[in-house]
Amino acid sequence: MKKKFAEQPKFTEKKEYRPKDVKETGLVFVGHEISEDRKVINQFLHYDQLYTIRHGWNSPFFIGLLEGKIMGTRCPKCGDVWVPPRTHCWNLDCKLERTEWVEMPKRAKVHTWTVAGWSGRSSLKRLPIVLVYAIFEGSKVAIANELKGIDPWDVEFNMPVRAEFIPKEERKGIITDFYFVPDDGWKPSPMNEEKKRIKKLVEPVYEWVKTLK
């Protein structure tokens, strides 16, 4: 019998949500152009490839998202807790101790924030995005995610927020399965100079996004 280093996982729950326009084409030359003097040529190459992201030991975090849970890890030696999780402790004295999984409270606090008016190709239609780094109660680190349910100019440092999940059937086990919203009872502070400035910067973004196909 061949000796195995690890048990092979048996994947029994499968879900496909491939959009119609996602195809694996591999390498396809789709065109070219030549300068008037015929000295220079440009070619257009399209490349599309399916990746398998094997989450391995980090899997409980992503499975947790599907189940509407924020999963963190905790070092049994020093007690440090992290979301995003670390599968081994960061304290050099703990000698890479394997951590244990813990379900985290959904409450967090905004550590810092920004209001994005530009993004990567696949996020342009979501603009403007209020991005916060927030610290889940008990965590030693901050995690980045979107803050919704707020006018962009009203976000503030140290504001209490909580993780909210998109509907279960829409979840993909990815970080955007959840987002932050202001926690109950939080109210925006009155308009001030900085808020006016952000509002002025953000308003053209709303208009620009409407023009996107």
Next chain:
Amino acid sequence: MPRKVCIVGGATTPFDYGPTGFESIEGGAAECVKETMQDIPEFSLRDIDLMIYSHFSVHFGHQLSAEWIIHDHLGLVGIPHYRVENGGNTGGSALYAAALAIKSGKHDVVGVIGWETMDSVSQSQGSEFIALASDTRYELLVGGIYPIYYAAMANKWMKENNVTEEDVASIAVKNRNNAMDNPKAQWYRNEHRYISVEDVLNSRLISYPIKKYDCCLMTRGVAFILLCSEEYAKKVNPDGYVTIDGMGLSSCTIRAGDRINFPGWVERYGVGYPDMTEFAACRDSAEKAYKMADIENPIKQIDFGEIHDAFSTSEAQIYKALGLTDNVAQFLRDERTHMHGDIPMNPGGGLMGYGHPVGATGIMSAIEAFYQLSGLIPKKHLSSKTEVKDAECGIVNSHAGTGTSISNFILRRS
């Protein structure tokens, strides 16, 4: 006596975006080497005993191991070669590797070639490629581009340091206007205009408090620099060589949110540092470089710098991390880093003016610093306006990730 590491020459292609006439990377590399040969005719490619290639993302070129194409194109078969990749600090890290090779005594003449071909995809796709150097599992989908992460860090830092949008805009103005004296700079070649603080404030929102003109440029470009032992430097460029008297390389977390309580930093600098605001790897690598170069008072002992202004905000953060000042707001308002200031920063234009073809960027910064120290600026720039008069000592800074890898080098006139 430890061996000295010297810089004897170097050159870049013009930095640009779009069809420019120098698209082939091996062709561009050859032209950089040829320009260096014109500057130091005693240098021959036969003298090179190691080549280090500095390239960030294979996504842009759609070519793995592109250095192999460049290397044999230069006629260098048989000469050892390898590639260094370290995000935005790829250039600095390649310099570090080259300097170590010479210091070790194993190699005497080491060429470093850096490049990036970022105009092979659209700007928004390019931004997303760069963001693949964030933790894609936890951050990419959320933010999507680096300026957002930098904006979140800078927003808190600026409040804590009373630095305003206008203050950092002055950096964007300075670097772009410096680039107007540099014919190879992307800003000179494209937009080609002098700008004001108002222009920066009115440019479109990227991520508050960062606007379009607070950001560096996306660029195609190639750069070559020649490092060597002092013995060789005295042979090929006895009057113009520069020594690398100090160097430091340090690291920080990939996800900025992970550094607020990181044990390694708490041990070195105490609780609360670097938070998400300070560039600890910049401070740490600068301290290492200063120690090696006997620098106790950087603002007095360093005459100028070519530093990593990926964003105007990060240049301001770097001033503090380099220990130039504790009061950055006043430091900026006094225009200390303008050409008329006591420590001009990015006289070559920096990433906002010259351009940021990632793998070539740190090399470009080192080349500009070398030109300043070897008296070549009047020859390489359009005038002497961007020459730091009587410069003896310069700092070169290269910076990656969200401050994830940072190197600093102290260069002195020989």
